Amino acid sequence: MNAGLLTRLTVELDAQSAATGLRRDLVASGPQGTTLEVAGETLVNFASNDYLGLAGDPEVIDSARRALGEHGLGVSAGRVLCGTRGVHGELEASIAGLVGAEDSVLYSSCFDANLGVFAALLGADDVVLSDSLNHASLIDGIRLTRARTRVYAHADLDDLERGLVYSQDARHRLIVTDGVFSMDGDIAPLPALCKLAEQYDAALLVDDSHATGVLGATGAGTAEYFGVQHVDVLTGTLGKALGGGAGGFVAGPRAVVETLRQSSRPYIFTNAMAPALAVAALTSIRIARERSELRERLSANTAWLRGALSDLGYDVLPGEHPIVAVMLRGGTLARDVAEALRREGALAFALSHPVVPAGEERIRVQVSAAHTSGQLEFAAAAFARARTALAAA
Secondary structure (H helix, E strand, O other): OHHHHHHHHHHHHHHHHHHOOOOOHHHHHHHOOOOOEEEEEEEEOOOOOOOOOOOOOHHHHHHHHHHHHHOOOOOOOHHHHOOHHHHHHHHHHHHHHHHOOEEEEOOOOOOHHHHHHHHHHHHOOOEEEOOOOOOHHHHHHOOOOOOOOEEOOOOOOHHHHHHHHOOOOOOOEEEEEEOOOOOOOEEHHHHHHHHHHHHOOOOEEEEEOOOOOOOOOOOOOOOHOOOOOOOOOEEEEOOOOOOOOOEEEEEEEEHHHHHHHHOOHHOOOEEEOHHHHHHHHHHHHHHHHHHHHHHHHHHHHHHHHHHHHOOOEEOOOOOOOOEEEEEOOOOHHHHHHHHHHHHOOOHHHHHHOOOOOOOOOOOEEOOOOOOOOOHHHHHHOOOOOOHHHHHHH
């Protein structure tokens, strides 16, 4: 290995370690659920995206187990070769039905979907207008296209409109936003975005990864939550509320989906989704649509915990989504509270720079419909004891 490259990497890692510490993967045992085994401890889990509690649902697991026996582990081929199975088409139709689109196309993950959608649809004569807090996968996907990019201030409709006015020479303009922003848990102002898109003859793409299955009466996502008929292009994941397995998708008009099948590189040049995971996702979508009580319980759990943490004096960003951002600004405070929570038996992660801006450190608490009232009370008590312990230190 080149000595200069190794030296530079070592120096940079040492500097990062001294400044913020190096990330280490948490090794957990057992299925995803409201508790996790970590280093021999049982922790109440407030760190996963398993919003509906379907990752360990017996019906979901049983459907995957049966599919594993029928289809095997994987297909060892891309969709355009011999990797496609009937279940892939069934799942794409089910996703389109859930979100109200004409069609959808599967990817290995929503990260891949976001990497593949922009370059396939846009060219050098086009303009992308992107929210400043969009997910990293959207940012990276936009970088892969030759289109011009203008970033507008987070949810700032005036700034977005200035960009739309400025870019009227473009062949196409595409407004890009998360439906739910994963660091703050706030929801994009979708009705106003749709109005601006229509006014300026632009298209709208929404990454609904944290909304699909969660928001709306049937779990269709942000558009259903606001009563908006549809968005032009929707990307999303099967790895959060919809079973937590793997896979992502793009949904929209058939012409968009067919274009992606023909030219989207992450779709063409990678293996098809494992059939057992596709079957599990199909089962999860059916459960999510049929059991509205899961979303009702999730909403109630979220409201209770938000209120309890606010009553304790914590600065909780307002909202309704089960991403609950507890702001602990400055230095290592968020990290210290997260460590104190773990000592109390609750698992939630601190987020600091560069994941969030310096000075905006927080703990992200993620609520599930599967959390019991006792577990929610346990979390609130752990936050109370963490604050007392740090004050005494």
